[in-house]
Amino acid sequence: MRHRSTHRLQVAIGLMAVALLPACVIPLPIAEAHRQGTRENLGDAAKEFIVAGKTTRRDVLLRLGQPFGAALDESWVMYVCVRSKGGVLVFIYPSPAFPAFETVDYTRLVIYFDEAGVVERTQLEQRTCRETELIAQGGDVKPRPCIDVLGKDLPLVRERRARD
C-alpha cells in the first residue's frame, strides 16, 4: 500500500514538472566584453594626433596599427571598437530560440586620405544601442548594428569629382 502511494506521488511530481516545463524561463546575465576583432583603445584620444593636410597614412598606421577595414585604393582606413555593456539572455525551455538583450557601445573612426596619402579629414562616430538578438539552432538572427562596422556605407574607392 505504501509503495503504491509513493508511486502516485512520483507520478504527480512528474506530471507537475511536465506541466511547468513550458513556463521554464531562466534569465542568464551577459558579461561586459569587447567584440572579437575590434580594438579596445579607440576614442577621442586616438585621433588627437591627426592633423588634416599634414599627417600621412604612414603616420596613422604607425600610431594606430592595422585598421579594421580600408578602401580598395586605401583612400580611407577604418578603426572600430564595439563593446557590449552587458545584458541578459533569456533561456526558455523547450523553445528552440532564445532572445538576448544587450546594450552595445559602437565607436568608428574613419580617416580619409588624399591622393598623396595625406589626411583629408576624419569622421568619428559613437553610439550606444540596445540590441535584441535571437539565438536559434538553425542560426542566430543578429540585429543590424547602429553603426556599420563593416564599412559597407563607405565608398570602395575614392569618389572622383566631376570634371568641368
Added chain:
Amino acid sequence: MPMKLRLVGQMLVTCVAAACAEVPPLGHVDWLDFLQPGTTTRAVVADRLGTPDATFEGGRILTYWVAADAGGYFKPRQHDLRTHSLVLVFRHDDVLDRHSLVKVRGE
C-alpha cells in the same frame, strides 16, 4: 577495496596536479629584437614573421598581428589572442625604415 581506493586517490591527485600545472608562456621577450631600422631587410622579416596580415602603399608598409603573454611576444594563431599590431615601414631599397608595436587590446 583499499587498493581500488588508493588507485582512485592517485588518479585524483594526478588530475588535480595536471589541472593546476602552469602552462609555459608561448612568448619570447626578444622575439622582435631582430627588427633594426636601417639594417633589417624585407627578406629577413618575411623569413622570421611569414606572410603579413595586411600591406599598404604597394607593400611599403606591412602589418602583423602580435600576441603577448608573460614570456613576451609571439604570433597569435587565434583572433582573440591578438593584443598588438606590428607596423613595419620599408624604404625603397627594401630595408626597414621605421616600425612600431601598437597595443590594440587593454586600456
